Amino acid sequence: MAAVRGLAGIGAGAALWLALAASASGQQSGKASGWQALEADGAEACFGRVYDKAHLKAHPNQKVQRIFFYRGGDPVSHPNEEPSSGSSYDSYLTTTERGAKKPDWVGAWCRAGVDEDGNPQGIHCGMECDRTLASLRFDAKGRLIVEKLDRYVYLDPSETAELEEEQYEKLALGTDDDGFALERRPAAECKAEFAKVDPIDPALGEPLRVRLKPDRPFCFGRDYTAAHLASNPEQVTKTIRVFRGPSELASYATAGRDLDNWPNGADIMVSVATRKASGTSVQSYSCDGEGDQWRCVATTKTSDADCDISSREIYLRRGAKGTMMLSNPANGLPLIDLCSAEAAEATASDDRIYRLEPMQPAECGL
Template sequence: MTFRAGEWKTVAGAGFGVALLGLLAGTAVADDALKLRELSPNGADVCFGRVYDAAHLKAHPKQKVARIFFYYGHDPVSRPNEEPTANAETSYNGFLTTTVRGAKAPQWAGGWCNHESEDGTSGPIRCGMDCDRTMASLKVDDKGRLVVTDVSADLYLDAGSEEELGKAEYDRQALGSEDDNFRLDPMPAATCKAEFARIDPIDPALGPPLRERLKPDQAFCYGRDYDAAHLASHPNQLTQSIRVFRGPVELASYASGGDVANWPDGADIAVSVTTRLKSGKVTQTYSCQGEADQWRCAASSKMSDFSCDIAQKEIFLKRGANGTMMLANPNSSLAIIDLCSKASDGKTKSDDKVYRLEPMPQSACAP
């Protein structure tokens, strides 16, 4: 079992004040979405873009951007994922994507685009981002082209990245000194949607998200049993058998306190493992929430007592191809070892990091 960094996200949550501020700002601009008649006279989603040819790029060696598209309208980036449907709508109304020379995929940023005047109906158009950053300033020229200015070199980087990365790496990741003052031609909205789809192409084999496959009132069972040949070829793997399931106990817990509108947030799952080290299986409960394209599940003490705080012990679930489920255990958070022992500190040291699990009859997950 291999684990590739970057495939599983461990995202820190925003503080309540920051989250509330973003919510209030988003609410304020959501009602004004698509009101910029200079960009969209009829209120429909619009697209502007440009692909630079070799001659232009040769004449502008300090311009890194080879492709650039701006989309004003409803979110072209997000698609059905594991987050509750209540969180599906974004308040952004402006989306910028660029592909630099030699890159295989675009990068993108989203923001709120509005007039800077007090009444919000006149003056320059500024697209702001979180943390009071500017994504771009916009205007339409007399030929109907969108002029995009004030694009910062660190558009896709965190504040303070130059100090953190060092000058050489910062210069490599940042946009170039000539990456500004773009003039983009009007294009069909479908062109922008296709460009944004290049950022993270959909794999049809993955099918619907887990939150759609697995219903709030539905029991399920996924697992895998490793044979002698597999274990012989993976001597550092401790797991002989693993099950991930929701049964009567987990269903009753959600029925008594869960919010179906926010499914899968608050869903309990159980994970049973049998290892080479112990006879019999050990079962641990986790409480999950949807986060991007995964379920983030923190160990819970609901069903057992612990001498330590196990809430930081997290596993991650993702949909796999052809109806399978992937489980990641990057930080020693499965009960293959004592979760309160020193052996559970830090990253998983054994070859028990990622599992590909098959759907099984519910009887295979019986206690």
């Protein structure tokens, strides 16, 4: 009987152990499925923590004072001039070290892993070039635990190879910057934190690719006064116009370009009058969106240049209060002969940067 009771006791203990294991497995599975639910429907989520002075005093090797983890669309990049400027990452981490004026940030792909039997194995966050950001898990309180955080995550090896070890360590995260327990926060709180990385200048407004439409003409320009020219004797330009008219619109339309790729392939015209010559010079350009600017390359549509002028470039950017900024760093404007030796050099005159005002089409001859 004793043997029977012993076997019965073992059976009860095993049943209890199995019940506890199943409960723990269910909790862990629920935590993993919560993350997998975020992956499935693309829902945004925010977790964060701000450490007080007492905590930081007790952890002198922790540099991070503020830390936020956000899952969702890119919270840092602004709408710019490129047709496709979104990040492929789905998760983002930002930290602010004690005494720092602005946060650092990084993006990653985070995925919930499973073993061969389908059991959860935590959440791995990877980056480009086979780098690892950190591992994630949820604790019993539902907090997101960020651990195995790469201390050198913000350092680009190609840019820091020449640094001394002491300086390299100074730029790295602290030796206690790991195992962060982050509370769930409203998504707006994470977005506000990431907005500190690169604050938007409200005066700039929408990018040019949003302001200027592929099927509408535009005209920007400036006429410099005698007083301005007298105070800037090295400036050659008297008047300048940048525009797209009916022929440029028709060329873009007949080329069958995808409007989602605007402004890539858009033709513009630039006309200039100088104090060195009579009359007006006109030059055509083909533009593509690159970062926060349009890169516009000279074309032969309006000239019979006997050289390759495709290396002659100008750049357009949005300016404050609806203006357009034109940059001419390397003699890309027809202020001189674009095939001359001078055109192969950096712009030597004061004709490098222009702030152009929006004008009526008639001001550009449209």
